[in-house]
Amino acid sequence: MRRLLVLGYGMVGHRVAEAVRDRDGGDAWQVTVVGEEPRPAYDRVALSAFFDRGEAELRLPDLARRGVALRLGETATAIDRSARTVTTSAGAVLGYDALVLATGSAAFVPPVPGNDLPGCHVYRTIADLESIAADAAGARTAAVIGGGLLGLEAADALRRLGVRANVVEMAPWLMPAQVDEGGGALLGRLISGTGAGVHTGAGVSGVVAGDDGRVRRVLLGDGALDADLVVFAVGIRPRDALARDAGLALGPRGGVAVDAACRTGDPAIFAVGECASVDGTVYGLVAPGNAMAEVAADRVLGGRAEFGSADTSTKLKLLGIDVASFGDGHARTEGALEVVLNDAPGGRYAKLVVSDDARTLLGGVLVGDASAYAGLRPLVGRELPGDPLDLIAPSRGGGGVGVDALPDDAQICSCNAVTKGAVRAAISEGAADVASVKGCTRAGTSCGSCVPMLTKLLAASGVAQSAALCEHFAHTRAELLEIVRATGITTFSALLAAHGRGRGCDVCKPAVASILASLGGGHILDGEQAALQDTNDHFLANIQRNGSYSVVPRIPGGEITPERLIVIGEVARDFGLYTKITGGQRIDLLGARVEQLPAIWGRLVEAGFESGHAYGKALRTVKSCVGSSWCRYGVQDSVGLAVELETRYRGLRAPHKIKAGVSGCARECAEARGKDIGVIATEHGWNLYVGGNGGFTPRHAELLVADVDHDTLIRCVDRFLMFYIRTADRLQRTAAWIEGLDGGLDHLRAVVVDDSLGIGADLEAAVARHVDTYADEWRGVLDDPHKLARFVSFANAPDAPDPTIAFGTERGQPVPLGPVDLGLPVRPDHAKV
Amino acid sequence: MTLSTTVPPRTAVERGAACPAHRVTTERGVALLLPDGSQAAVFRTGDGALYALDNVDPFSGAAVLSRGIVGDRAGEPTVASPMLKQVYSLRTGVCLDDPEVRVAVFDVEERDGVVEVAARPDGGR
Numbered sequence: 032m033r034r035l036l037v038l039g040y041g042m043v044g045h046r047v048a049e050a051v052r053d054r055d056g057g058d059a060w061q062v063t064v065v066g067e068e069p070r071p072a073y074d075r076v077a078l079s080a081f082f083d084r085g086e087a088e089l090r091l092p093d094l095a096r097r098g099v100a101l102r103l104g105e106t107a108t109a110i111d112r113s114a115r116t117v118t119t120s121a122g123a124v125l126g127y128d129a130l131v132l133a134t135g136s137a138a139f140v141p142p143v144p145g146n147d148l149p150g151c152h153v154y155r156t157i158a159d160l161e162s163i164a165a166d167a168a169g170a171r172t173a174a175v176i177g178g179g180l181l182g183l184e185a186a187d188a189l190r191r192l193g194v195r196a197n198v199v200e201m202a203p204w205l206m207p208a209q210v211d212e213g214g215g216a217l218l219g220r221l222i223s224g225t226g227a228g229v230h231t232g233a234g235v236s237g238v239v240a241g242d243d244g245r246v247r248r249v250l251l252g253d254g255a256l257d258a259d260l261v262v263f264a265v266g267i268r269p270r271d272a273l274a275r276d277a278g279l280a281l282g283p284r285g286g287v288a289v290d291a292a293c294r295t296g297d298p299a300i301f302a303v304g305e306c307a308s309v310d311g312t313v314y315g316l317v318a319p320g321n322a323m324a325e326v327a328a329d330r331v332l333g334g335r336a337e338f339g340s341a342d343t344s345t346k347l348k349l350l351g352i353d354v355a356s357f358g359d360g361h362a363r364t365e366g367a368l369e370v371v372l373n374d375a376p377g378g379r380y381a382k383l384v385v386s387d388d389a390r391t392l393l394g395g396v397l398v399g400d401a402s403a404y405a406g407l408r409p410l411v412g413r414e415l416p417g418d419p420l421d422l423i424a425p426s427r428g429g430g431g432v433g434v435d436a437l438p439d440d441a442q443i444c445s446c447n448a449v450t451k452g453a454v455r456a457a458i459s460e461g462a463a464d465v466a467s468v469k470g471c472t473r474a475g476t477s478c479g480s481c482v483p484m485l486t487k488l489l490a491a492s493g494v495a496q497s498a499a500l501c502e503h504f505a506h507t508r509a510e511l512l513e514i515v516r517a518t519g520i521t522t523f524s525a526l527l528a529a530h531g532r533g534r535g536c537d538v539c540k541p542a543v544a545s546i547l548a549s550l551g552g553g554h555i556l557d558g559e560q561a562a563l564q565d566t567n568d569h570f571l572a573n574i575q576r577n578g579s580y581s582v583v584p585r586i587p588g589g590e591i592t593p594e595r596l597i598v599i600g601e602v603a604r605d606f607g608l609y610t611k612i613t614g615g616q617r618i619d620l621l622g623a624r625v626e627q628l629p630a631i632w633g634r635l636v637e638a639g640f641e642s643g644h645a646y647g648k649a650l651r652t653v654k655s656c657v658g659s660s661w662c663r664y665g666v667q668d669s670v671g672l673a674v675e676l677e678t679r680y681r682g683l684r685a686p687h688k689i690k691a692g693v694s695g696c697a698r699e700c701a702e703a704r705g706k707d708i709g710v711i712a713t714e715h716g717w718n719l720y721v722g723g724n725g726g727f728t729p730r731h732a733e734l735l736v737a738d739v740d741h742d743t744l745i746r747c748v749d750r751f752l753m754f755y756i757r758t759a760d761r762l763q764r765t766a767a768w769i770e771g772l773d774g775g776l777d778h779l780r781a782v783v784v785d786d787s788l789g790i791g792a793d794l795e796a797a798v799a800r801h802v803d804t805y806a807d808e809w810r811g812v813l814d815d816p817h818k819l820a821r822f823v824s825f826a827n828a829p830d831a832p833d834p835t836i837a838f839g840t841e842r843g844q845p846v847p848l849g850p851v852d853l854g855l856p857v858r859p860d861h862a863k864v
Numbered sequence: 865m866t867l868s869t870t871v872p873p874r875t876a877v878e879r880g881a882a883c884p885a886h887r888v889t890t891e892r893g894v895a896l897l898l899p900d901g902s903q904a905a906v907f908r909t910g911d912g913a914l915y916a917l918d919n920v921d922p923f924s925g926a927a928v929l930s931r932g933i934v935g936d937r938a939g940e941p942t943v944a945s946p947m948l949k950q951v952y953s954l955r956t957g958v959c960l961d962d963p964e965v966r967v968a969v970f971d972v973e974e975r976d977g978v979v980e981v982a983a984r985p986d987g988g989r
């Protein structure tokens with residue numbers, strides 16, 4: 032067996048090992064990887080998502096399971112080319128038949144005094160982020176040195192950690208490598224709008240410590256900035272020392288010199304990724320690195336692949352602000368012409384660079400709105416489908432290029448070099464959703480910017496899953512809601528007659544009932560609405576396995592007086608109900624028969640309780656911790672806010688249930704980040720997180736907005752909830768809804784926090800209507816004899832209990848017995864035949 | 865108005881249980897307690913037709929089919945069990961999600977403002 036040794040287990044080293052494993056069917060090669068970082072390879076491109084998604088989400092597919100020997104936490108220290116061995120920091124001497132250098136690069140720290148003080152960081156590895164987070168806990172302001180892609184990501188990460196960042200950039204505008212002056216000016220304004228400071232045309236001359244010996248200030252040429260934390264993000268240097276010490280040639284600007292086969296001067300040694308210099312160029316992006324990895328793997332296995340030109344397109348994944356550049360964005364091609372749309376008030380800048388005859392697209396820059404990126408990038412070097420201005424000006428059709436205009440060999444996913452043809456082939460072989468296209472082709476698995484394109488290709492080939500609610504309505508839930516809003520239709524039958532077919536079913540009826548209720552349709556058991564409801568909503572209680580129901584009174588924030596506790600206890604005792612504390616900080620009384628529900632609720636309503644909506648697709652609970660009133664760590668009144676939120680949104684019908692939590696400090700005893708809406712107190716106000724849930728696929732909520740005051744918080748939650756109610760699918764919780772939004776969390780933040788669609792006031796007004804018209808549903812039943820009449824087990828025997836419901840005893844409380852043998856002859860058609 | 869569905873058609877119905885017709889609301893079920901202690905779920909669909917099935921959900925054993933949502937599947941009138949959501953044909957009692965399972969069907973008719981269900985299902989057989 033021949034031995035392949037890969038040095039460096041970053042994204043590119045991982046790709047080399049994976050590609051060899053993929054292709055080497057006969058297992059002719061034994062693959063060993065030496066990685067200096069103590070953890071398996073992870074998605075460095077998505078590094079900034081580390082705080083939100085955690086390490087596990089960033090991890091790349093496990094290669095140990097595919098027979099690759101991983102030596103992690105071990106550094107290669109020397110190469111002996113004549114012996115074909117590599118020595119490691121663990122003292123091991125590893126032989127090789129082929130060696131691939133994938134040592135990547137290191138962050139460059141400018142040689143200014145104080146650059147190594149405690150509190151100085153770089154932004155490259157998970158370990159860097161962990162140490163930044165540790166320092167951020169005690170920091171108020173930070174300086175990010177470098178206003179390129181990395182620096183802006185670092186500023187963003189700091190913002191999420193609750194630290195305000197000043198970005199210092201030597202060039203006259205931000206992201207000078209990708210963006211031209213016009214785009215850079217807009218970008219600077221948009222970044223300032225997120226709360227970060229922007230200092231362009233400024234260089235750092237030193238870092239100064241405070242009395243504690245930690246970073247205190249950074250010195251600029253003509254001034255200084257306060258900073259408790261500094262992140263250097265000015266550039267990278269290829270890690271080429273091993274190769275240099277082994278006598279291999281380097282490129283003019285560093286990096287191990289390689290040819291188009293990614294081979295160094297030594298035919299047994301390859302170099303790929305950020306440590307390699309191809310034709311004098313070191314690429315600091317993952318797409319060219321992956322391409323090199325594929326070439327090297329192919330060559331190791333005896334193939335003839337060559338590294339061609341590399342796509343250096345970039346799209347920045349910064350909070351709320353789109354920046355993209357592709358192809359020749361700086362118009363360096365001879366005779367190139369520029370078509371520019373500079374909409375300063377609208378916050379959009381778009382430039383296309385075209386050939387001198389204006390027919391071929393050469394590149395472009397998009398700032399503020401990069402939705403056209405996925406469609407334009409594959410067109411670089413090709414004939415334009417029309418007038419270039421039409422592609423970027425919204426008033427002229429705008430929004431870029433449709434999938435139809437792209438030829439089959441156009442690259443849809445540049446990170447992984449996947450063409451439109453390859454995606455279409457995967458679709459015709461049965462890939463029916465984005466996840467399976469990702470699985471078959473790898474497209475969309477790196478930076479994700481091509482995912483919208485994949486969705487469009489799926490739709491264009493007609494295999495996209497039907498969005499129809501059910502056989503009775505060809506519309507989605509969101510479309511039906513818009514129809515109801517626009518037409519003022521108030522009943523299911525009118526909606527069905529005008530926009531559906533057939534008689535409806537258990538899918539569309541509750542969905543429409545929920546829409547009518549969300550839009551303020553009165554009591555859920557009024558008129559025809561009653562017949563649409565699921566049994567839980569129909570009886571305002573949750574059905575249990577034996578046909579009995581449970582009773583869950585609302586206990587806002589989990590706060591309850593002794594008197595009310597006693598009432599609950601008395602009711603449970605008097606009606607013989609099983610009693611349990613729920614996972615939602617309230618009390619469940621189980622085992623009530625339908626005809627007992629009004630009497631039970633009569634007692635509860637009299638004592639001041641209201642429906643807890645445990646049965647509804649509606650707000651459930653707002654969990655709280657004790658907070659600042661009692662807890663020695665609490666910084667805000669979490670119980671007070673939880674009670675306020677629960678009272679504000681109680682009864683609000685939604686596509687799925689909604690849960691919330693409020694914690695009084697970062698210790699997070701209310702588990703708020705496990706909820707659809709999570710609020711965590713800070714010294715200055717509240718952090719709002721959205722999109723968490725437990726259940727089948729647990730998800731942590733992600734930060735929507737930080738350090739806001741009470742009124743801003745309520746406004747954001749109002750908008751968030753109503754936007755969710757209006758646009759989500761049936762039974763789609765907030766996490767899945769956010770994931771499915773075009774633009775994801777960034778788009779959501781733009782809509783909710785920055786009101787980018789201009790619908791904020793409308794959403795708030797809709798919530799205000801709900802708050803004003805809210806009435807307790809159970810009281811509504813008790814006050815209405817027609818509604819009360821439904822609460823019987825038998826229409827011909829209103830007082831008779833259902834004889835199939837019976838209880839035994841467990842740990843001193845009633846539990847369902849059954850199904851009960853009623854002594855009837857066994858009916859064969861009840862059994863499976 | 866007299867409406868009836870009979871599977872199979874018969875003549876004399878042994879009266880089982882009855883309730884005022886207005887208690888059977890459109891597109892929703894009610895349960896009737898039969899003399900032998902068993903239960904029928906009676907439904908009225910939007911076109912006025914009446915149907916009755918055994919009220920016991922065969923999957924859970926709970927007497928709850930009357931509390932399901934009424935509708936249609938490709939035109940076949942149906943009810944979905946509120947427990948685990950299997951859908952049954954109101955005409956034949958066959959479970960459309962698992963055709964090996966069937967619930968019994970009762971004769972039902974409306975006469976003079978009263979809805980009557982037969983004492984035993986499937987024509988008394």
Ligand code: SRM
Binds near residue numbers: 611617618645706725
């Ligand atoms: C009673 C309770 C369990 C308990 O004894 O603690 C409970 C009981 C039920 N849960 Fe739950 N869940 C209860 C807390 C939770 C929690 C914990 C929490 O809220 O902090 C979770 C995880 C958090 C979350 O929801 O994200 C939870 C995740 C679920 C899920 C999965 C949701 C998901 O998105 O994956 C379901 C299924 C669903 O809703 O589709 C579910 C569904 C149900 C249903 C409604 C199932 C059903 O249709 O019969 C159960 C009947 C409720 C009833 O009262 O009869 N229950 N359930 C808790 C009621 C809380 C309350 O006061 O309202």
Ligand SMILES: Cc1cc2nc3c(=O)[nH]c(=O)nc-3n(C[C@H](O)[C@H](O)[C@H](O)COP(=O)(O)OP(=O)(O)OC[C@H]3O[C@@H](n4cnc5c(N)ncnc54)[C@H](O)[C@@H]3O)c2cc1C
Binds near residue numbers: 065314318478
């Ligand atoms: C925050 C951030 C955002 C980015 N965003 C993008 C983006 O949006 N788009 C894009 O295309 N690119 C982006 N990049 C760049 C991209 O991550 C890199 O191009 C890519 O990760 C390079 O991969 P690599 O494997 O060549 O190098 P690296 O990822 O640096 O991996 C090299 C590995 O080798 C290890 N190593 C080094 N020397 C030795 C040794 N002697 N022995 C053993 N192990 C060693 C290192 O510890 C490291 O783990 C981003 C980078 C960062 C940091």
Ligand code: SF4
Binds near residue numbers: 659669696697700
């Ligand atoms: S989250 Fe903080 S304030 Fe609330 S109980 Fe826990 S430690 Fe106390």
Ligand code: FES
Binds near residue numbers: 443445481
């Ligand atoms: S373009 Fe980055 S994942 Fe497809």
